[in-house]
Each structure stands twice: as structure tokens, then as C-alpha cells.
Amino acid sequence: MRTQSASARSRNGHHPNGTPFAPGDGAFGEHEAERDRGSTDGPSPIERLLRTVSGAIGARVPVADLDERDPDYIRESLPAQWLLASLWFRGEVRGLGNIPEEGPVLLVGNHSGGNMSPDSLVFTLAFSTYFGVERRFYQLAHNLVLAMPGLGFLRKYGTVAASARNAERALASGAAVLVYPGGDREVHRPSWEANTINFDGRRGFVRLALDHDVPIVPVVAIGGQETALFLSRGEGLSKLLMLDRLFRLKVLPVSIAVPWGLNVGDMLGHIPLPAKITVEVLPSIDLREQFGPDPDVAEVYDHVTTTMQETLDALAAERRLPILG
Amino acid sequence: MRVQATIDIAAPPQLVWDFVTDPTRYLHFMNGITRWEIASGQARGCGARYRTLMRVGSAEVGGLVEVVEHEEPRDLAWTSVTGVDQRGRWRLRERERGNGARTHVELRLQYGVAGAGLLGWVAEQVAAPAVRENLRRSLRELKRQAEHEQARAAAAARRAAAQQQQL
Numbered sequence: 212m213r214t215q216s217a218s219a220r221s222r223n224g225h226h227p228n229g230t231p232f233a234p235g236d237g238a239f240g241e242h243e244a245e246r247d248r249g250s251t252d253g254p255s256p257i258e259r260l261l262r263t264v265s266g267a268i269g270a271r272v273p274v275a276d277l278d279e280r281d282p283d284y285i286r287e288s289l290p291a292q293w294l295l296a297s298l299w300f301r302g303e304v305r306g307l308g309n310i311p312e313e314g315p316v317l318l319v320g321n322h323s324g325g326n327m328s329p330d331s332l333v334f335t336l337a338f339s340t341y342f343g344v345e346r347r348f349y350q351l352a353h354n355l356v357l358a359m360p361g362l363g364f365l366r367k368y369g370t371v372a373a374s375a376r377n378a379e380r381a382l383a384s385g386a387a388v389l390v391y392p393g394g395d396r397e398v399h400r401p402s403w404e405a406n407t408i409n410f411d412g413r414r415g416f417v418r419l420a421l422d423h424d425v426p427i428v429p430v431v432a433i434g435g436q437e438t439a440l441f442l443s444r445g446e447g448l449s450k451l452l453m454l455d456r457l458f459r460l461k462v463l464p465v466s467i468a469v470p471w472g473l474n475v476g477d478m479l480g481h482i483p484l485p486a487k488i489t490v491e492v493l494p495s496i497d498l499r500e501q502f503g504p505d506p507d508v509a510e511v512y513d514h515v516t517t518t519m520q521e522t523l524d525a526l527a528a529e530r531r532l533p534i535l536g
Numbered sequence: 537m538r539v540q541a542t543i544d545i546a547a548p549p550q551l552v553w554d555f556v557t558d559p560t561r562y563l564h565f566m567n568g569i570t571r572w573e574i575a576s577g578q579a580r581g582c583g584a585r586y587r588t589l590m591r592v593g594s595a596e597v598g599g600l601v602e603v604v605e606h607e608e609p610r611d612l613a614w615t616s617v618t619g620v621d622q623r624g625r626w627r628l629r630e631r632e633r634g635n636g637a638r639t640h641v642e643l644r645l646q647y648g649v650a651g652a653g654l655l656g657w658v659a660e661q662v663a664a665p666a667v668r669e670n671l672r673r674s675l676r677e678l679k680r681q682a683e684h685e686q687a688r689a690a691a692a693a694r695r696a697a698a699q700q701q702q703l
Binding site for chain 1: 595598650
């Protein structure tokens with residue numbers, strides 16, 4: 212089953228022998244080697260069952276094909292997205308003019324709202340209407356999101372499994388690529404950490420931008436973490452159930468959300484509260500122009516996260532009341 | 537969905553025409569418009585293309601449009617090339633000539649997304665009040681600017697006539 216899982220990862224753009232990204236870059240397929248080490252004592256029945264489920268899910272993750280993005284489908288679904296973004300989330304996106312008009316660009320966002328993240332919806336709608344659906348635009352998402360039944364339509368929007376290879380292919384095609392380095396760790400952070408940028412030291416996006424010599428455009432969103440009461444990431448629970456080793460899932464979030472009440476895992480999603488979502492796109496950062504011909508990855512990472520945190524603080528100061536904005 | 541707004545402006549059609557055919561003025565009098573950039577070799581006339589955006593709800597909606605009718609100083613129409621389907625038209629009709637010159641101005645905008653189905657229809661209805669209000673405010677601002685320019689032109693003409701008499 213592990214062989215099958217590795218094969219599935221490879222098909223989906225994950226290098227079966229690990230990635231050029233440093234450990235900790237959760238959004239780009241980290242901890243592969245750790246998982247492959249496995250145990251020499253022989254798996255317990257529970258571990259075998261979980262690995263079976265893991266393999267089944269791995270097989271469900273679709274083969275990453277950038278051609279699956281369908282501009283006509285996106286265009287026809289814009290009105291539905293607009294209704295949801297305008298009426299439910301009262302979305303507001305500022306600074307889209309900071310994104311270069313053409314050419315590849317790495318959009319780096321903070322991620323909020325659990326598995327029903329509204330900032331992605333609001334931003335992708337704004338991007339598609341501002342630049343037109345003809346501009347190639349891909350979003351990297353966790354494997355489990357793409358494996359979830361009923362979410363296959365996301366591939367038509369240009370959503371592909373988060374891996375270094377997929378990101379590289381998308382940038383090489385001249386597309387704009389949206390990544391959320393904080394990934395599952397950030398999106399499920401407790402509500403009282405709502406106004407904190409938390410990339411967990413994942414610097415893969417900096418190396419990606421340097422390797423392809425593309426600018427980084429930070430995208431800061433607020434409001435997503437007010438769509439439910441997020442209590443805990445459940446990292447201990449995830450470790451206990453070996454989800455981190457089997458599904459690259461380092462969290463098993465616990466929240467209070469509509470309609471479930473106590474919501475463990477958020478696997479079935481939830482109905483997000485109608486919190487106002489505000490997104491601010493910051494000026495483009497040309498890494499070599501700003502940090503010299505051989506930029507220090509840690510320095511760039513600190514600069515990006517600090518700038519985003521300052522913007523998030525300013526957006527938080529604008530908000531008078533939770534949810535209402 | 538089709539929305540429209542009308543207004544009477546105390547200025548001759550040619551003066552109003554100069555406003556509505558000048559792409560550099562759109563950001564100054566069109567309410568809700570966040571972009572109206574020339575996207576072709578020619579700035580005016582049939583075949584001229586503009587990249588346009590109007591803020592409606594949570595998005596800036598628009599796309600590339602092309603002028604398809606340019607009958608001076610009466611009708612200017614454009615249609616979308618990319619982006620949301622749209623067709624717009626300025627209709628200028630002379631009401632009075634001479635000193636009390638007046639122009640009836642009508643701005644029409646048809647928009648929608650073909651193939652969007654029921655939700656597309658709902659979105660068009662929901663967006664209509666905001667779009668209509670944008671058109672109304674745009675016409676009010678156009679009236680203010682055009683009449684201001686007309687007043688300046690009239691004052692300049694009076695000054696020139698007075699100087700002639702003095703000479």
C-alpha cells in the first residue's frame with residue numbers, strides 16, 4: 212500500500228523521494244522521507260487500517276493536469292461566486308493593481324476559515340474579474356481537499372495539489388500561482404490567534420520564487436477566522452491517530468461551527484458565519500532587485516511575513532466588531 | 537439585464553460628445569469605474585479598444601471592450617470582447633440650440649454572463665440597483681463638468697467680445 216501511495220504522490224506532482232524544499236514546507240509535500248522511514252516493528256491493526264484509508268485517499272487525488280483549468284467554466288460560475296462573496300461575506304479586495312499585469316507571479320497568502328476558507332473564494336473571484344478568466348491562475352491546495360468527494364470542480368478553477376513540482380510547472384507556464392505556506396496549520400489556528408500570520412517557518416515559497424525568478428506578491432486577508440469559533444488545531448490528537456504520518460495532516464481541528472456544534476476534523480466542512488472578508492494585496496517584491504543577486508532565504512522570509520503581519524495588524528485595527536467587520 | 541439613466545445637460549451635443557469620447561476623462565466622471573484604459577493603437581472611433589472595470593459588490597467587473605458605433609455627435613456604442621458580456625451606448629440628442637443649448641443624454645448598459653443559468657440571472661438582478669446608481673451618478677457628474685465647461689466657454693466668449701468692443 213505504501214508503494215501505491217508513493218506512486219499516487221508521484222503522479223500528482225510529489226517527488227516520491229522527497230522534494231528540494233526544506234522540511235517544514237508543509238504546503239509543498241514535506242515529511243515524505245519521514246513517512247517513508249516507517250516502523251520496523253510491523254504495523255498494528257489500527258495502523259494497517261489507517262494506511263489502507265490513506266492509500267485509498269492517495270489514489271483519489273487526481274493527476275495534476277494544468278490543462279484541466281477551464282476558463283469558460285470559471286466565467287460561467289462568476290455570478291454564483293459573486294453572489295456568495297458580495298452578499299454573504301461582503302468581500303472587499305484592495306490593491307489588485309499591485310499584481311503585475313502579465314507574466315508569472317507568486318501570490319503568497321495567509322489562510323483562514325478552516326476547510327471552508329472564504330478568503331480563497333473572495334480573492335479568486337476578484338482576480339478572475341480583474342484580470343479576466345483568460346489569465347492563467349492556479350491555486351495550490353492540500354491533497355485531501357482535492358481528494359474530497361464533490362470537490363472535483365476545483366480543478367476546473369485551476370486548483371492543483373500543493374507540491375513543488377506543480378508550483379514549478381504552473382510558474383513555468385507563465386501563470387499566477389497562489390500559495391498558502393501556512394497551510395493546514397494556519398487555516399485551523401484558534402480564533403484568538405486570528406490576527407497572526409503563521410507560516411510555521413515554511414520557506415519553500417521563497418526558494419520557489421528565487422528558482423523561477425518571479426516576483427512575490429503578498430496577499431493579506433482578514434475575517435476568515437471569524438466564520439466559526441476555532442478552538443484548537445488538535446495537533447496532539449492528529450499525532451495520536453498518526454494522521455500526520457499517513458495523510459500529511461498535522462492537525463485535527465476542533466471548532467464550534469454551524470450546523471454541527473462541536474466540529475472535530477472539519478472534514479465535512481461547515482456553514483461559515485457571514486463575516487466580512489477584507490483582502491489587501493501588497494506591492495510586488497522583486498527579490499533580486501530588493502535583496503541583491505543572491506538573496507538570503509531567511510531574510511526574504513522574515514521580510515514577507517513581517518510586512519504581512521503589519522498589514523494584518525492594520526486591517527485588524529480597522530475592524531470594529533467581529534463578523535460585522 | 538439592461539439598465540439606463542438619462543439627464544438633460546445645458547450644453548451643446550458637441551461639447552458633451554467631447555467628454556464621452558475621451559477615454560482619459562472616464563475616471564473623472566464615471567462613478568464606480570476603476571479602470572478605463574486605451575488598449576489599442578487608436579484612442580477614439582470605431583475599433584478603439586479599452587480595458588474597463590466597474591466596482592460592483594465585492595468585485596471589479598469588466599473586461600476588454602471595443603467601440604462598434606461612432607456617429608458624431610449622436611451615438612457611441614461599445615461591446616465586450618473579453619470579460620463579462622456587456623454592451624453600452626451613449627445617445628446624445630439636441631433639445632435646444634443657441635444660447636440656451638440643451639442636450640438630452642442617455643446612457644445604457646446591458647450586461648450578463650451567457651451560460652450562467654439561474655444564478656446568473658439572480659446576480660444580474662441583485663447587481664442592477666448598484667449599476668443603475670453608478671450610471672445615475674455618472675450622468676450627474678457629467679452634467680456638472682460639462683455645464684461648468686460650457687459656462688467657462690461662454691464667459692471666455694463674452695470677454696473676447698468685450699475686448700473687441702474696447703478696441
